[in-house]
Amino acid sequence: MKTYDYAYRPLLAVDCTIFGFRDGKLNLLLVRRDIEPRRGKWSLMGGFLQANESLDEAAARVLEQRTGLKEVYLEQFKAFGEVDRDEAERTISVGYYALVDQEKAQLQLSTEFAAHWVPITDVPPLIFDHNEMVAAALNRLRHRATHEPVGFELLPEKFTLTQLQSLYEAIFGTSIDAGNFRRRLRKMEYLQRLNEKDTNSSRKGAWYYRFVPEDYAHAKRNGADFLLKP
Amino acid sequence: MKTYDYAYRPLLAVDCTIFGFRDGKLNLLLVRRDIEPRRGKWSLMGGFLQANESLDEAAARVLEQRTGLKEVYLEQFKAFGEVDRDEAERTISVGYYALVDQEKAQLQLSTEFAAHWVPITDVPPLIFDHNEMVAAALNRLRHRATHEPVGFELLPEKFTLTQLQSLYEAIFGTSIDAGNFRRRLRKMEYLQRLNEKDTNSSRKGAWYYRFVPEDYAHAKRNGADFLLKP
Numbered sequence: 001m002k003t004y005d006y007a008y009r010p011l012l013a014v015d016c017t018i019f020g021f022r023d024g025k026l027n028l029l030l031v032r033r034d035i036e037p038r039r040g041k042w043s044l045m046g047g048f049l050q051a052n053e054s055l056d057e058a059a060a061r062v063l064e065q066r067t068g069l070k071e072v073y074l075e076q077f078k079a080f081g082e083v084d085r086d087e088a089e090r091t092i093s094v095g096y097y098a099l100v101d102q103e104k105a106q107l108q109l110s111t112e113f114a115a116h117w118v119p120i121t122d123v124p125p126l127i128f129d130h131n132e133m134v135a136a137a138l139n140r141l142r143h144r145a146t147h148e149p150v151g152f153e154l155l156p157e158k159f160t161l162t163q164l165q166s167l168y169e170a171i172f173g174t175s176i177d178a179g180n181f182r183r184r185l186r187k188m189e190y191l192q193r194l195n196e197k198d199t200n201s202s203r204k205g206a207w208y209y210r211f212v213p214e215d216y217a218h219a220k221r222n223g224a225d226f227l228l229k230p
Numbered sequence: 231m232k233t234y235d236y237a238y239r240p241l242l243a244v245d246c247t248i249f250g251f252r253d254g255k256l257n258l259l260l261v262r263r264d265i266e267p268r269r270g271k272w273s274l275m276g277g278f279l280q281a282n283e284s285l286d287e288a289a290a291r292v293l294e295q296r297t298g299l300k301e302v303y304l305e306q307f308k309a310f311g312e313v314d315r316d317e318a319e320r321t322i323s324v325g326y327y328a329l330v331d332q333e334k335a336q337l338q339l340s341t342e343f344a345a346h347w348v349p350i351t352d353v354p355p356l357i358f359d360h361n362e363m364v365a366a367a368l369n370r371l372r373h374r375a376t377h378e379p380v381g382f383e384l385l386p387e388k389f390t391l392t393q394l395q396s397l398y399e400a401i402f403g404t405s406i407d408a409g410n411f412r413r414r415l416r417k418m419e420y421l422q423r424l425n426e427k428d429t430n431s432s433r434k435g436a437w438y439y440r441f442v443p444e445d446y447a448h449a450k451r452n453g454a455d456f457l458l459k460p
Contacts, residue, residue, distance in 0.1 A: 055311030
């Protein structure tokens with residue numbers, strides 16, 4: 001006969017899947033553990049929930065303590081609760097993903113931790129169920145980036161349309177037909193063309209754009225649906 | 231100075247938002263608590279995670295113990311972790327929603343608990359943050375029903391297109407243009423028309439349909455996107 005235990009208390013962690021984008025690649029910020037018994041093993045950035053903080057606050061705190069990053073896009077996507085996910089002790093982990101501007105993040109990154117950017121196409125075996133977390137986070141990101149303008153969090157303030165397309169190619173792991181993609185972008189009144197060109201990649205240069213949140217909010221109130229995918 | 235507590239262990243609950251559909255109404259299965267200090271207060275069905283079960287298993291167990299319902303659609307949608315969400319003791323709750331065939335559920339429902347179907351438009355104040363959970367569950371359901379054929383879980387095995395439309399009207403709380411809606415349904419090869427009519431609502435009768443999961447899987451492999459909304 002089973003007994004029902006009112007006093008059973010597992011540990012409660014939060015783990016952050018941190019996405020960045022650079023040189024056409026979607027990357028993950030991973031840490032190489034430096035204490036036994038997991039020395040040399042790769043993992044996501046995580047920590048235990050504390051008494052005085054909500055889950056969201058715990059995720060933001062872990063992110064800041066472990067990376068130095070503050071005020072970045074952070075979204076809860078799933079709680080992981082298999083019985084044997086951590087062989088040492090039962091731990092429930094609430095998964096969050098973060099989207100950061102990798103160039104800017106690089107400057108803020110604390111050197112205290114052995115954090116490394118690793119291409120999403122080349123993620124090593126991670127401890128616990130962290131590979132499963134990454135897969136679920138990427139799924140959520142793909143979905144979110146299709147229906148909401150969150151992808152811009154991964155780009156610098158000003159970007160070219162080629163960069164934007166290359167971001168979506170990296171997120172979805174597929175190539176994109178430029179014609180169709182540009183047509184969809186042209187309908188987005190909240191993409192503001194700046195009076196400035198990127199002349200690094202061609203002599204003619206490519207216009208810089210920026211995403212204008214207030215214009216997007218306005219368009220949304222008027223019934224516009226963000227929809228962008230390969 | 232803050233200290234970091236490795237041994238902090240909140241309670242961990244799962245709560246189920248149970249949706250049903252009947253007579254054109256989207257309903258929630260709620261319970262009226264019968265023990266002090268919350269006697270007479272309304273709440274979702276919940277319980278504490280046990281040592282030998284995953285989160286998903288806990289949600290299925292709670293659902294079965296509290297309602298008698300088995301093998302229903304159950305999806306985790308969010309973990310709720312505000313510090314003061316339960317004034318008695320810190321409890322993290324992982325929210326699941328269930329979709330049940332209300333006619334069938336009625337027969338299975340255990341009479342041991344004071345469970346009541348309440349229209350989603352008429353939900354009473356619930357304990358803790360359960361009203362917020364319901365809102366988040368409904369959001370997820372709206373989203374899911376738009377992009378995946380989960381709505382059929384709320385209908386009987388065979389249904390008319392009028393019932394299907396009325397389900398979507400209830401889920402989204404809005405009326406739907408029949409012409410456009412029917413046009414979209416006609417493209418769904420996985421909706422099989424049966425050789426049988428519902429003659430309750432009109433003399434001419436309305437064809438019964440059923441959703442064929444295998445045909446949907448096939449259509450999906452061939453690139454079909456389910457998309458259905460008001």
